[in-house]
Amino acid sequence: MNDATIAERRRTKHRRWLRHSNPYQNPRPHQPTLRFSPTAWAKLLFLRDLGPTEVGGFGISAADDCLRIEDVQLVRQSCTCVTVHFDDAAVADFFDSQVDQGLPPSRFGRVWIHTHPGSSATPSLRDEETFACSFGSVDWAVMFIVAQEGQTYARLRFNVGPGGSLAIPVAVDFSRDFTASDHAAWKAEYERCVMTPEPRPPAIFDGWPADTLPRTNEFLDEEWADFFGWPDDERELAYRHEEFNPSEPFAEVVHV
Ligand SMILES: [Zn+2]
Numbered sequence: 001m002n003d004a005t006i007a008e009r010r011r012t013k014h015r016r017w018l019r020h021s022n023p024y025q026n027p028r029p030h031q032p033t034l035r036f037s038p039t040a041w042a043k044l045l046f047l048r049d050l051g052p053t054e055v056g057g058f059g060i061s062a063a064d065d066c067l068r069i070e071d072v073q074l075v076r077q078s079c080t081c082v083t084v085h086f087d088d089a090a091v092a093d094f095f096d097s098q099v100d101q102g103l104p105p106s107r108f109g110r111v112w113i114h115t116h117p118g119s120s121a122t123p124s125l126r127d128e129e130t131f132a133c134s135f136g137s138v139d140w141a142v143m144f145i146v147a148q149e150g151q152t153y154a155r156l157r158f159n160v161g162p163g164g165s166l167a168i169p170v171a172v173d174f175s176r177d178f179t180a181s182d183h184a185a186w187k188a189e190y191e192r193c194v195m196t197p198e199p200r201p202p203a204i205f206d207g208w209p210a211d212t213l214p215r216t217n218e219f220l221d222e223e224w225a226d227f228f229g230w231p232d233d234e235r236e237l238a239y240r241h242e243e244f245n246p247s248e249p250f251a252e253v254v255h256v
Pocket residue numbers: 114115116123124127145
């Protein structure tokens with residue numbers, strides 16, 4: 001191998017290294033990528049880390065680029081460590097307020113964002129159901145999840161034409177001007193929107209004296225699984241689902 005070949009190989013390797021070494025690089029134009037402005041990204045992580053529960057909201061897209069998220073807006077929601085439930089009236093109010101500000105729905109109602117505790121950003125069964133039910137009638141939508149430990153998940157779905165769905169990369173986009181962080185305003189938004197109601201016991205415990213009721217976390221204890229006589233495989237499901245729905249008898253939860 002002569003010196004010219006070696007030099008060329010080095011240049012190629014260097015160019016390749018440059019292409020793959022920067023996680024914040026601008027994606028290739030043909031590759032759909034969910035990109036956050038640095039401010040929106042900082043706000044999302046701030047909101048994620050503010051309390052012990054999941055939080056959720058909508059991404060506000062740039063006027064000229066629906067996959068560039070310039071803000072994350074919370075709506076009133078009740079949250080647990082593993083679920084987010086948006087208040088329907090609050091979502092309607094949020095939509096109205098965005099329209100009043102002159103934004104089309106494609107800029108504020110297509111990118112659904114929420115956080116996960118722990119390390120996994122993989123959507124849960126409930127996430128998939130929500131995405132299908134609440135975002136199945138619009139022309140396109142994105143489900144984006146960021147986990148406590150940083151893992152991200154983004155999926156773009158088209159509901160028009162032949163339809164389709166693809167996981168897309170996520171990036172922080174520094175290519176445009178961005179505003180400063182505002183922790184006080186973000187915290188106020190969080191406190192205004194995120195409710196963490198004390199769960200109450202399932203209906204099957206109605207009428208039980210208060211001092212005999214188990215506390216919420218105890219519902220998933222082995223003791224209670226024994227009480228209900230669950231087989232091991234159903235316990236496994238229940239622990240994984242970790243869902244507590246006060247309106248349903250608890251025994252039904254494992255079958256969700
Ligand atoms: Zn989720």
